[in-house]
Amino acid sequence: MASARPVPSRHLLGIDGMSRDDLEEILDLTDTFAEVGRRTIPKVPALRGRTVASLFFENSTRTRLSFETAARRLSADTMTFTSGSSSLSKGESLRDTVEVIGSYGADAIVVRHAMAGTAHRLAGWTDAAVINAGDGCHEHPTQALLDCYTLREARGDLDGMRIGIVGDIRHSRVARSNVLAFTLLGAEVLLIAPPTLLPPSTEGWPVTVTHDLDASLPDLDACYLLRLQRERISEGLIPSIREYAADFGLDARRASRLPDDALILHPGPTNLGVELTSEVAADHRSLILDQVANGVSLRMAVLFLLLGSGRDLVPDGVRDELPDEEAPGP
Amino acid sequence: MTVVLRGGRVVDSGGERLIDVEIGDDGLIAAVGTGLTGDVQLDASGCVVSPGFVDLHVHLREPGQEDAETIQTGARGGALGGYTALVAMPNTDPVTDCAAVVEQVRALGSRSMCEIVPTAAMTVGRRGVDMAPMGELVDHGVGIFTDDGTGLQDPRLMRRIMEYSTGLTARLGRPVVLAQHCEVSTLSEGGFMHEGAWSSRLGIPGQPAEAEELMVMRDIALVRLTGARMHFQHLSTAASVAMVRGAKAAGLPVTSEATTHHFTLTDAACASYDPVFKVHPPLRTDVDVAAVRAGLADGTIDAIATDHAPHADHAKERPFDTAPPGMLGLETALSLSLEESGLDLPEVLALMSWRPAAIAGIADRHGVPIAPGAPANICVIDPDQTWTVSGRAMASLSSNTPYEGRTLRGRVRHTIRSGVPVVVDGEARR
Numbered sequence: 016m017a018s019a020r021p022v023p024s025r026h027l028l029g030i031d032g033m034s035r036d037d038l039e040e041i042l043d044l045t046d047t048f049a050e051v052g053r054r055t056i057p058k059v060p061a062l063r064g065r066t067v068a069s070l071f072f073e074n075s076t077r078t079r080l081s082f083e084t085a086a087r088r089l090s091a092d093t094m095t096f097t098s099g100s101s102s103l104s105k106g107e108s109l110r111d112t113v114e115v116i117g118s119y120g121a122d123a124i125v126v127r128h129a130m131a132g133t134a135h136r137l138a139g140w141t142d143a144a145v146i147n148a149g150d151g152c153h154e155h156p157t158q159a160l161l162d163c164y165t166l167r168e169a170r171g172d173l174d175g176m177r178i179g180i181v182g183d184i185r186h187s188r189v190a191r192s193n194v195l196a197f198t199l200l201g202a203e204v205l206l207i208a209p210p211t212l213l214p215p216s217t218e219g220w221p222v223t224v225t226h227d228l229d230a231s232l233p234d235l236d237a238c239y240l241l242r243l244q245r246e247r248i249s250e251g252l253i254p255s256i257r258e259y260a261a262d263f264g265l266d267a268r269r270a271s272r273l274p275d276d277a278l279i280l281h282p283g284p285t286n287l288g289v290e291l292t293s294e295v296a297a298d299h300r301s302l303i304l305d306q307v308a309n310g311v312s313l314r315m316a317v318l319f320l321l322l323g324s325g326r327d328l329v330p331d332g333v334r335d336e337l338p339d340e341e342a343p344g345p
Numbered sequence: 346m347t348v349v350l351r352g353g354r355v356v357d358s359g360g361e362r363l364i365d366v367e368i369g370d371d372g373l374i375a376a377v378g379t380g381l382t383g384d385v386q387l388d389a390s391g392c393v394v395s396p397g398f399v400d401l402h403v404h405l406r407e408p409g410q411e412d413a414e415t416i417q418t419g420a421r422g423g424a425l426g427g428y429t430a431l432v433a434m435p436n437t438d439p440v441t442d443c444a445a446v447v448e449q450v451r452a453l454g455s456r457s458m459c460e461i462v463p464t465a466a467m468t469v470g471r472r473g474v475d476m477a478p479m480g481e482l483v484d485h486g487v488g489i490f491t492d493d494g495t496g497l498q499d500p501r502l503m504r505r506i507m508e509y510s511t512g513l514t515a516r517l518g519r520p521v522v523l524a525q526h527c528e529v530s531t532l533s534e535g536g537f538m539h540e541g542a543w544s545s546r547l548g549i550p551g552q553p554a555e556a557e558e559l560m561v562m563r564d565i566a567l568v569r570l571t572g573a574r575m576h577f578q579h580l581s582t583a584a585s586v587a588m589v590r591g592a593k594a595a596g597l598p599v600t601s602e603a604t605t606h607h608f609t610l611t612d613a614a615c616a617s618y619d620p621v622f623k624v625h626p627p628l629r630t631d632v633d634v635a636a637v638r639a640g641l642a643d644g645t646i647d648a649i650a651t652d653h654a655p656h657a658d659h660a661k662e663r664p665f666d667t668a669p670p671g672m673l674g675l676e677t678a679l680s681l682s683l684e685e686s687g688l689d690l691p692e693v694l695a696l697m698s699w700r701p702a703a704i705a706g707i708a709d710r711h712g713v714p715i716a717p718g719a720p721a722n723i724c725v726i727d728p729d730q731t732w733t734v735s736g737r738a739m740a741s742l743s744s745n746t747p748y749e750g751r752t753l754r755g756r757v758r759h760t761i762r763s764g765v766p767v768v769v770d771g772e773a774r775r
Contacts, residue, residue: 131665
């Protein structure tokens with residue numbers, strides 16, 4: 016994909032527009048916060064007095080809890096707006112909504128919306144740092160970053176890895192962010208899906224496209240399975256869940272065709288029996304639980320970079336700036 | 346009171362000449378020649394004097410959405426853009442599908458700075474189910490029928506409307522024009538920009554070019570069957586242009602228009618996620634832009650229209666998917682056509698004045714060659730004046746121009762409507 020519109024560094028709107036250095040800076044910092052997570056009291060005062068607002072127009076308990084846990088471990092205050100519990104609705108002027116949240120003193124706004132570009136639009140209307148927690152079928156940058164972190168943790172680096180992304184790529188913000196992030200870090204990406212679940216055009220995408228999962232498996236270093244929504248059947252994109260699972264589901268038989276050291280990932284929540292079987296989810300090569308755990312550390316790193324002592328100060332010596340919240344008693 | 350336009354170069358369908366134009370108090374051109382004087386003298390030196398423009402495609406929002414535009418403000422914007430006649434689309438609220446709304450639009454228009462030409466819906470409520478009372482509407486002077494905003498989906502009903510319309514020719518005194526917004530909704534539904542490389546990358550659901558092309562193809566076939574007089578609105582794809590070219594070559598009674606935005610902008614503009622670039626049909630690719638320009642150059646496309654579609658600010662402060670489609674056009678059309686169509690000035694004037702006047706059935710009073718006895722609907726253009734586009738500075742109640750901040754060349758200096766100077770030196774007089 017061609018280089019993107021400039022993304023202000025005070026926001027995290029997407030992987031599009033970021034450099035390999037940008038990504039590695041965040042992944043390196045995540046190591047530090049993973050260490051915080053292993054402490055007896057996993058909390059540091061880095062963002063004490065700052066406020067992180069979660070603005071979720073679309074339900075996502077996992078992503079929202081992951082961000083809020085990250086914010087609390089950094090001692091930030093949090094506030095939550097979800098479409099179920101407030102006046103947020105599709106028809107409301109987005110600008111009004113974000114200005115109201117700004118007036119409550121939010122330093123960062125974590126936004127999830129069912130429509131592409133929402134985070135980009137919000138960023139133009141607020142002084143707060145905007146973090147895209149998923150916008151329609153566009154991007155989900157923190158998911159991609161935590162996936163990169165998880166792969167790096169397992170393999171050391173992504174250079175030269177062959178990663179297959181399997182499933183509903185057309186509607187997947189996770190796939191769009193991961194194509195960019197994986198290739199920025201040196202991996203080779205295969206998109207594996209029936210034509211109806213591929214984007215209408217992959218012109219300019221640094222990927223190989225195939226419709227045959229079985230033929231691809233032996234060459235993969237990692238197999239990234241996407242969640243399949245049931246509405247794809249009523250939309251006429253696939254005939255049935257059964258046929259999808261038969262052709263693109265990862266069961267034990269297919270998993271045995273993967274190299275012994277290949278890795279299996281899924282952004283969750285999984286549809287067991289559709290994208291993969293419970294047996295494969297529990298396979299020793301599956302990193303699905305690591306992805307969830309790493310999500311909190313990665314989001315701590317992102318919040319710290321955007322709200323903490325400043326981007327330029329972070330890479331070296333950050334560990335020394337992060338004392339324990341309270342020293343454990345003698 | 347007589348008005349004289351002094352020192353300009355007249356360009357009309359008869360050619361070019363350096364002459365003054367004297368307009369009498371009866372609203373007609375009294376004399377042309379050199380050294381003319383009158384009660385009011387308007388300087389036209391260095392300028393082009395043209396028959397006023399006719400826009401075949403304008404949304405004036407009244408009745409129904411007067412917060413976005415009114416007939417008065419829309420017509421003021423039109424006059425500032427050099428237009429003396431605006432063809433008003435019927436997707437008002439209530440829909441212009443009966444004599445009462447037609448007469449309301451015409452009455453409001455009679456107090457505005459342009460002649461407002463009402464159109465009416467082809468179907469009741471633009472719902473695409475029952476034929477509108479076309480005979481009665483023809484008796485009220487309606488010559489163009491359209492469900493613009495959506496295409497008429499049902500091919501059987503479209504065929505019947507085409508057949509029925511051919512029986513109204515004598516009543517109207519000319520063939521009734523059926524204007525189609527070509528869009529097969531089952532293919533376009535849920536799509537908010539052109540489907541292609543940009544939509545795939547941006548994650549905005551797209552609508553394929555074929556949604557437009559299939560209806561162009563269908564209607565050409567039905568024109569062949571029925572002999573109805575068809576006008577294709579806002580052609581936006583290369584294949585649509587090619588099909589209309591073929592239909593004309595086959596001698597079918599079809600005409601077409603293209604909007605300024607479809608030959609000046611592409612789907613790449615949607616990368617900002619700013620819904621000011623959301624429009625139906627959507628902005629297409631470089632290939633389509635080139636095809637539209639070629640269609641303008643070879644006569645496949647008969648008119649440059651604006652599809653002027655005002656929307657209040659709050660309506661555009663939504664996500665791209667839910668914001669309403671449409672953009673302003675009246676005040677920028679001339680400059681953009683001069684700068685970007687690739688056509689000479691006389692060709693641009695033909696596409697903006699006398700050719701659309703003929704399609705609208707108002708060629709007796711708009712687009713008329715500048716000569717004694719002709720109705721004085723005239724605009725005076727300074728082709729060298731540069732200006733910077735500002736939505737807020739426009740006459741429209743809305744500000745959704747996609748050209749905000751652009752510096753353009755060529756601007757209307759004076760507009761004369763039925764002999765009355767309504768714009769003088771770039772300022773509307775009321």
